[in-house]
Amino acid sequence: MPTVRLSFTPAPVHVRTARLVGVAVARRAGVAEGLLDEVRQAIGEACSRAVALHLRYGLSDLVMMEMSDTPEYAVRVTDRAPVVEAVRTLPDADVLGISPNGQAADALSEEAVAAGMALALLTALVDDLQVRPAAEGAGTEVRMTWPVSRFVR
Amino acid sequence: MSMDLSLSTRRAGDHTVLQVGGEVDVYTAPRLRERLIELVDGGARRVVVDLGAVEFLDSTGLGVLVGAHKRLRAANGSLSLVCTREPLLKIFRITALDQVFPLYDTVDSAIAADADPAQ
Numbered sequence: 001m002p003t004v005r006l007s008f009t010p011a012p013v014h015v016r017t018a019r020l021v022g023v024a025v026a027r028r029a030g031v032a033e034g035l036l037d038e039v040r041q042a043i044g045e046a047c048s049r050a051v052a053l054h055l056r057y058g059l060s061d062l063v064m065m066e067m068s069d070t071p072e073y074a075v076r077v078t079d080r081a082p083v084v085e086a087v088r089t090l091p092d093a094d095v096l097g098i099s100p101n102g103q104a105a106d107a108l109s110e111e112a113v114a115a116g117m118a119l120a121l122l123t124a125l126v127d128d129l130q131v132r133p134a135a136e137g138a139g140t141e142v143r144m145t146w147p148v149s150r151f152v153r
Numbered sequence: 154m155s156m157d158l159s160l161s162t163r164r165a166g167d168h169t170v171l172q173v174g175g176e177v178d179v180y181t182a183p184r185l186r187e188r189l190i191e192l193v194d195g196g197a198r199r200v201v202v203d204l205g206a207v208e209f210l211d212s213t214g215l216g217v218l219v220g221a222h223k224r225l226r227a228a229n230g231s232l233s234l235v236c237t238r239e240p241l242l243k244i245f246r247i248t249a250l251d252q253v254f255p256l257y258d259t260v261d262s263a264i265a266a267d268a269d270p271a272q
Contacts, residue, residue, distance in 0.1 A: 012180035048179040114216030
């Protein structure tokens with residue numbers, strides 16, 4: 001059961017709001033201060049990805065972000081883009097193989113590079129990352145969790 | 154214009170220094186891309202992007218920096234980054250972009266390391 005839920009039109013300008021809300025709820029939930037930069041980055045990446053998918057498909061549906069703090073801080077970002085496309089456009093690890101002279105990156109558009117970076121950041125910054133078809137309806141959900149210190153509440 | 158991103162350009166010898174401040178994300182990164190393209194179109198070839206005042210940088214911003222790096226390399230130019238904040242350095246390490254971009258502590262050291270031997 002989410003404690004805070006935020007829905008926003010798929011516009012890049014709202015991703016900053018999502019980051020601010022996500023970090024505020026994380027702090028309130030008792031996520032360690034030292035982890036908040038990672039929470040902010042990961043939420044930003046997940047929400048940017050959802051917005052980009054909606055824009056690519058011309059979807060006006062809201063992007064949904066749900067946060068819960070029991071038993072850990074969990075954030076779920078749900079888009080409504082076709083699942084096949086969403087999974088296919090999940091960046092692959094090729095981008096990580098960029099050579100010092102940037103050869104590998106030459107073949108990729110900025111967008112593809114950014115998508116690869118987004119996955120690299122999500123997998124590195126979130127211990128427990130799950131990307132799967134949305135529980136209801138079309139779309140994909142990105143679920144991320146971080147530990148909380150109960151006594152902070 | 155939003156207050157979330159600040160961009161200012163100055164010349165330093167044959168280098169162009171672009172000082173970036175605030176948040177570079179999916180919303181603001183297009184402005185950074187436009188400015189970098191303007192600089193290259195305007196003849197800048199040795200570019201130092203100073204990220205010292207950047208509070209947040211996401212994958213979209215990284216994509217823009219990679220794009221500028223490619224454009225400059227194609228024009229026999231160079232792109233160096235100035236970055237000291239640990240959260241940002243961590244992002245460059247995770248994405249292995251610390252192997253792609255020369256990263257420096259200060260604008261002066263970036264310029265010194267990229268000095269044209271013919272000068």
